[in-house]
Amino acid sequence: MVRRRTVDEHAGRIAALVGPTLARYETEVVPLAAALGRVTSEPIVTAGPMPPFRNAQMDGYAARAADLRRTPVVLPVDGVLPAAAATARSLEPGHLLKVMTGAPVPDGADCVVPIEQTLEEDGGVRILRGVEAGAFVREAGSDALPGTAVVPAHTHLAPRRIAAAAAAGVAEVAVRRRPRVAVIATGAEVVAPGAPLSLGQVHDVNGVTLAALVEEAGAVVVLVDRTSDDAAAFEQALLRAVAEADLVLTAGGVSKGDFEVVRQVLEPLGADVTEIAMQPGGPQGSASVRGVPIVCLPGNPVSAQVSFAVFLRPLLRGAVGLPPIHAVPMPLAAAVHSPQGKRQWLRGVVKDGAVSPLGGPGSHLVVAMAAAEVLIDVPADTDFIGAGSTVSVLPL
């Protein structure tokens, strides 16, 4: 029997093929308003101090604390400074200037008396209680000094980080680029979602599912196509795809049957099509067309999903800067059997900290896959794992 390639060997091959392309276009600049959820590729730095000028924390009166030692005291008011006060003002000793929250605190003032501690009177304002020097004054730079990274590099742009960038006066940010991915589902038996079925036909699951997986992994779907087993049709779809995408995923047509269009078109171009020692997901391939990497997944919908999780998700998430999804050890709630010689990815659900297999190993069980939360990783050299043993579990 031919020795099959292992999962790790194939993962290494796919990473070597796809990695350099994804690394080549690492950064793009996007408007801040479109940056939610992206990952910074550089620190976001404030050029000026934050806040940009000394300003009032409350609506009230800018004053000199020295004038407020004895209260109550009535002092004259020289005017009002709105938040957008456009001219610098100075405060004369013994006077007040009314300030709105956020207004520049005038030179000469060292505190703000909240409006609640005052009363308007003829000829001025009565300060009922004084405040300390510095009270209710926000100093320029008290949040960040010029040159501060208000958001570090490699950081997820949550709304509060977008806020800090906006406050720093930044309108565009450098973020990790989202790889552009095309998906081509193949198979004469595959018809459009929702179309009526004749005998032997099934609905296209891979097109919509791989597109969703690509998007969930942070990349952009530029094209979803569906072709029959006709070589010319597949070739045309492939050329459209490589013209637009950084990476092309195909589904189906890499098995041992008589109508394997992906294999038929790509093998003469030097594709690597082989059987991996894994289940589901045995038949796999890869190629490069006009410099664009092509990753060929099996056509079975569960196999395609498992293959994506194992071979592609880590690469795409890494490229956009999303954190890796690590496998975790977990006890098995029920024993599992597995064919020896193939690494098995069983669908599982987690309850009370233990994982149970769900729905059997059949790779046509898309409903069981939908209900699963994890893949249970059964090593190739294992044919039985007892309940209570620890297994490695990959979150979906």
Next chain:
Amino acid sequence: MVRRRTVDEHAGRIAALVGPTLARYETEVVPLAAALGRVTSEPIVTAGPMPPFRNAQMDGYAARAADLRRTPVVLPVDGVLPAAAATARSLEPGHLLKVMTGAPVPDGADCVVPIEQTLEEDGGVRILRGVEAGAFVREAGSDALPGTAVVPAHTHLAPRRIAAAAAAGVAEVAVRRRPRVAVIATGAEVVAPGAPLSLGQVHDVNGVTLAALVEEAGAVVVLVDRTSDDAAAFEQALLRAVAEADLVLTAGGVSKGDFEVVRQVLEPLGADVTEIAMQPGGPQGSASVRGVPIVCLPGNPVSAQVSFAVFLRPLLRGAVGLPPIHAVPMPLAAAVHSPQGKRQWLRGVVKDGAVSPLGGPGSHLVVAMAAAEVLIDVPADTDFIGAGSTVSVLPL
């Protein structure tokens, strides 16, 4: 001193104002290809069995197990069934039909012999090893029977659930509707992101940040506007907003200053504008204009973010079907002081299972807010909490 409204009282008021509007438009139907991340409002049910017909699990030969009792045996092959075989075939006893993975298994056959266990010969195919009845045959309905909910109601449409819906022949799904939200930032001092600043001016943080918060909470931003303190300009923005949105958020203009445009325009229309016993986020308001709820947040960017997390995030996430973000108890790594009479939301970071306050209470500290992971909830009647005490912590 006037008793201020509590956070819970105001949260109840906002829920009573906004809840019925969000509930009114609960469901919409979207194409499956646009359903990633949405939440089902009804179960997705398969009309037919899944798989739809009995089909081959492997490329190989459909056979009768009874004909394979003694192997090797050479049997005649009556033809090939591709996966898309459009006509039903029957298998004659003692014969084989070649089948591709996914092809209908012909009547009369009860098993599939994998191609790896066979050899082509003159006059037929040599079966090297037999298989049991049922081997490598996927029965119709073995994944799901007609009428099965392949995805339950109230379920997040992850890619694998989109796969199950596609396989069930569903092209459109009923999902929780995403509320349409408009954002209006106010303030004469506020200028567009990235624009140069004069004295007294600051960049608009609230527009881009509230839009990001709305989107992160699963809702749709239909409009982001920015107006000065001019009442007519704000009124116009408000009318545009209520024409398009289910909910309008305003930022700024609800405090006690002399230039409070939101208060000035909305109070004559019956707005509720008040001071909440919380910090940051004291000044808050709400109104209803042409039947559209208006929630008025304070203008300070940290106050606006905290107010959104406390009053709006639960309502929007609930409306779209996202799980609630619950506060969790956690030990304090360092003591905190807090003014009595106001519920304080301190920014915090979590390390080794304990929370530390970050950057002080000042509501102008947008950079500290950006670095925070949680809000530490300090009750209104508390002015000090010692290190090691358990506090309630709200994830951001």
